[in-house]
Amino acid sequence: MGKDTGFMEYKRKNSDYRTKEQRLKDYNAVAIPLEDNDIEEQAARCMNCGIPFCHGMGCPLANVIPEFNDLVYNNRWHDALNVLLQTNPFPEFTGRICPAPCEASCVLGINEEPVNIKEIELAIIEKGFEEGWMSPVLPAKRLKERVAVVGSGPAGLATAYILNRYGYDVIVFEHSKQLCGLLRYGIPNFKLEKWVVDRRIKLMEAEGIRFETGVEVGRDLSRRYLQDRFNAIVLTGGAQEPRDLKVPGRELDGIHFAMSFLSQQNMRLSGEAINPEDEIIATGKNVVVIGGGDTGSDCVGTSLRQGAKEVYQFEIMPEPPAERSESTPWPMWPLMRRDSSSHQEGGDRRWSITTESFSGDGGCVKELKCAKVEWGGAGPKKIEGSEFTVKADLVLLAMGFTGPGRNRLVAEMALELNQRGNIKCDENHMTSRDGVFVAGDMTAGASLVVRAIEDGKQTAMSVAKYLANQ
Ligand SMILES: Cc1cc2nc3c(=O)[nH]c(=O)nc-3n(C[C@H](O)[C@H](O)[C@H](O)COP(=O)(O)OP(=O)(O)OC[C@H]3O[C@@H](n4cnc5c(N)ncnc54)[C@H](O)[C@@H]3O)c2cc1C
Numbered sequence: 362m363g364k365d366t367g368f369m370e371y372k373r374k375n376s377d378y379r380t381k382e383q384r385l386k387d388y389n390a391v392a393i394p395l396e397d398n399d400i401e402e403q404a405a406r407c408m409n410c411g412i413p414f415c416h417g418m419g420c421p422l423a424n425v426i427p428e429f430n431d432l433v434y435n436n437r438w439h440d441a442l443n444v445l446l447q448t449n450p451f452p453e454f455t456g457r458i459c460p461a462p463c464e465a466s467c468v469l470g471i472n473e474e475p476v477n478i479k480e481i482e483l484a485i486i487e488k489g490f491e492e493g494w495m496s497p498v499l500p501a502k503r504l505k506e507r508v509a510v511v512g513s514g515p516a517g518l519a520t521a522y523i524l525n526r527y528g529y530d531v532i533v534f535e536h537s538k539q540l541c542g543l544l545r546y547g548i549p550n551f552k553l554e555k556w557v558v559d560r561r562i563k564l565m566e567a568e569g570i571r572f573e574t575g576v577e578v579g580r581d582l583s584r585r586y587l588q589d590r591f592n593a594i595v596l597t598g599g600a601q602e603p604r605d606l607k608v609p610g611r612e613l614d615g616i617h618f619a620m621s622f623l624s625q626q627n628m629r630l631s632g633e634a635i636n637p638e639d640e641i642i643a644t645g646k647n648v649v650v651i652g653g654g655d656t657g658s659d660c661v662g663t664s665l666r667q668g669a670k671e672v673y674q675f676e677i678m679p680e681p682p683a684e685r686s687e688s689t690p691w692p693m694w695p696l697m698r699r700d701s702s703s704h705q706e707g708g709d710r711r712w713s714i715t716t717e718s719f720s721g722d723g724g725c726v727k728e729l730k731c732a733k734v735e736w737g738g739a740g741p742k743k744i745e746g747s748e749f750t751v752k753a754d755l756v757l758l759a760m761g762f763t764g765p766g767r768n769r770l771v772a773e774m775a776l777e778l779n780q781r782g783n784i785k786c787d788e789n790h791m792t793s794r795d796g797v798f799v800a801g802d803m804t805a806g807a808s809l810v811v812r813a814i815e816d817g818k819q820t821a822m823s824v825a826k827y828l829a830n831q
């Protein structure tokens with residue numbers, strides 16, 4: 362274990378953030394990573410529990426957390442890296458943006474602050490890159506079978522990574538101009554700087570994976586084309602069909618889906634062209650973000666950086682409790698209020714609010730009519746007399762995603778869907794079509810990066826079994 366008495370001697374220490382004033386001037390990462398000696402001390406807090414809930418229940422990737430904590434505490438960073446990479450192909454993504462379900466189930470968290478697992482993970486992988494330990498790993502033997510991976514988000518990357526390690530010839534087809542799905546176009550730079558994903562792609566290319574961008578399967582490539590040339594196909598197209606708010610006035614200009622807004626900011630930062638007529642920008646505007654989740658929070662941080670006049674974030678659900686709710690006791694993922702770095706930067710956040718209509722002037726949105734709701738067994742109920750209006754020149758709808766929706770891939774492949782409208786698969790991750798597999802949000806629905814990576818890993822193993830049996 363770390364240090365026998367470490368959990369009694371040391372308090373949890375988190376990274377500092379750059380000041381709010383500095384952060385709002387740029388889109389760079391907000392956190393300042395901890396120094397190595399701080400990380401070693403944090404690792405010393407691990408109790409090497411008899412039943413490590415962090416590993417067995419918390420982490421979807423089943424990261425072997427007590428072992429790498431112990432190795433870091435004993436200054437054996439390279440060994441810690443090897444342990445981490447056994448289960449997690451991309452710790453540099455999860456170490457930055459995972460909500461860390463491992464920490465929510467850490468045993469120390471019952472009566473103390475949990476071990477700072479996420480920052481230890483990030484420190485290990487960044488040390489690996491700094492020290493030159495992250496060199497390309499080539500398969501011992503190249504196999505003749507070819508696999509097409511459609512989509513380059515975390516699920517597609519994880520699938521490609523594992524299948525390439527097995528020795529298969531892997532090509533990833535990506536519709537967008539640049540790789541990495543929501544890691545590139547959804548998640549803002551202040552949470553995940555894009556040099557991090559570029560560095561990983563370079564490594565994967567050096568390992569032999571080929572990437573083709575600007576190729577939409579279903580439009581540029583047909584199912585027949587892929588089935589004729591590849592021994593297996595893995596679909597990892599995500600679940601990017603946004604949930605709409607169909608209330609009067611929805612057709613007004615200035616009301617956009619959150620992803621259109623966020624992806625434009627990421628494109629701007631990477632020098633990708635945006636059609637001026639389609640530009641969505643918050644500068645000088647009254648912005649209302651509808652939806653209280655992570656995507657909404659990313660819209661708040663981005664609007665503030667663009668220089669919005671006012672930013673509101675409305676959520677229909679009631680405000681969660683400040684501490685873990687009794688309905689989600691340890692080691693469950695806690696229902697509780699979470700304030701992101703964006704929320705600390707500004708904006709006015711409100712709960713139990715419903716939007717009844719939009720009104721405008723000259724075809725552009727100018728105002729929202731809202732009301733307060735109360736929650737009971739039958740769902741939300743409007744509180745009569747609680748109506749209010751709020752000025753808005755830009756409304757961003759961040760109410761979640763409904764599945765792969767109109768993705769051409771779904772029609773082209775003519776696959777069966779599950780009850781939630783995502784692509785149906787069996788326990789081997791195979792869709793209703795032989796040799797066509799699916800992973801990530803496209804089958805699970807909108808979720809987390811860590812789950813997409815794990816699903817990609819599991820799917821790759823099923824594909825390998827399938828090919829071995831052919
Ligand atoms: C704004 C936002 C912020 C988020 N923040 C976090 C966070 O902080 N932490 C976290 O854990 N999760 C976060 N998530 C969720 C996370 O990003 C997703 O769960 C994850 O990216 C899903 O991975 P995926 O590979 O399944 O799909 P995606 O990342 O959606 O990738 C799918 C890829 O497939 C491509 N594609 C689709 N159709 C085709 C086709 N026909 N042909 C070729 N290519 C195609 C798409 O262009 C895309 O690149 C966030 C999501 C959003 C929207």
Ligand code: SF4
Pocket residue numbers: 406407408409410413414415416426427430466467468469476478
């Ligand atoms: S649950 Fe927490 S204290 Fe126990 S082994 Fe995991 S990280 Fe260490």
